[in-house]
Amino acid sequence: MRYNANSPGEYEHYVVNEERPLLEFLLDNVHQTRTKIKQTLQGQGIRVNGKTITQFDYMLQPGMKVAVSKTKRNQVTFKSRYVRIVYEDRWLIVIEKQPGILSMAGGHSSLNVKSVLDDYFHKSHQKCRAHVVHRLDRDTSGLMVYAKDIDTEQILEHNWHDIVYDRRYVAVLSGEMEQDEGTIQNWLKDNKAYVTYSSPVDNGGKLAITHFHVMDRTTDHSLVEFKLETGRKNQIRVHAADMGHPVCGDVKYGNGDDPLHRLCLHAWLLCFYHPVTREPMEFETTVPAAFRHLFK
Known part of the structure; x- marks a missing residue:
């Protein structure tokens, strides 16, 4: 069974037998x-195969497992123009951040x-x-995970490369990419x-490996997916x-192209094994509409 955040006694469990x-x-x-059920949905008290679902018209398929919280959900409505909560349990929280906000406090901000x-x-x-x-850099958007206690944080920090099994970004790059896919290693x-600067030979820095795949292109720009094998500072941008x-709009490593x-x-995909339950957790967001609009 997929990951369930709370003890079994706090949830009612159901198995779907037809599409609806x-x-x-x-x-x-x-x-x-109906009112109570809708409140439970809005209060993030419904999970389908371990993922919190809030859409009432979410289409269920046969074999899916639905968990309904029996406890009174938190009445605090989370509102932030910069942060959206995607998933939360007692150990961790997954969010989608907007550009313009730091991951943690730094300097005077x-x-x-x-x-x-x-x-x-x-x-x-x-x-x-x-x-x-x-x-994530201040001006990068997308998915992030935060631990809610120090033990979970330590597990994630010390086992990050074993726990995270897929991380992907999408970017608008300046100009028309020549290759459809490939790997950069330096x-x-x-x-x-x-x-941050790169070297084709070991310069005492850290080995960085990035795989890329072109999703769309025009003569002016390319929409490219990046899959990180290593997670170094500014890796994709460099x-x-x-x-x-x-990357378009990159004031540090860019060429002034800022459409x-x-x-x-944008960090669009984040997949990891739950640090406590070891269940696979997979999260994805849509490619920002503004990115797509450049390729219409």
Whole structure:
């Protein structure tokens, strides 16, 4: 069975035997009013195959497992223009961040995902804090996971490369890519100005390996998916620049091509084994509409 966050006693479990919308299935199987069921959905109290689902018209398939929370859900509504909660359980929280917000506090900026989540945990009376496990650049959008306790954070941090089995980004690159797919491998190291540069031979830096696949292209831009084999600082941005097609909107490694007035890099897929239950957890977001619009 897929991962279930709470102990079995806190959830009612059901198995789907025919294709039908989630709300219709719940109304037929759960002994609650339509209003109560909708509240449970909106309060993130319904899971399908281990994933929290909030859409009432989500289409169920035969064999899927539905878990319905029996406990009163938190009444705190999470609202943030920069952060969207994708999944949450007692050990971790997965979010999608917008560009323009740091992963954690740094320098003079107070706007960061960690403080947004800590504020949410406080208001929802959860005795936990958000522990940073990995980072996205301020102007990169997409999926991130934070631990809710130090033990979970330590498991994720020390076993990151074994736990995370797929991470993919999508980017708009400047110019028309010549190759359809390929792999970039070199060594990355920061100089004294904290700018990352690459070397084809070991320069005392860290080995960086990136696989890429072109999804769409015009004569001006290319929509490219990147799969990371290693996760180094600014890895995709440096490797894109190395190919002669820097990420659009990249003020550090780019060429001034900025069609969307943002760094065109989005972490769209994050797959990992749950650090406590070891169940596979797979999350994906849609490619930002603005990215797609450039290729219509």
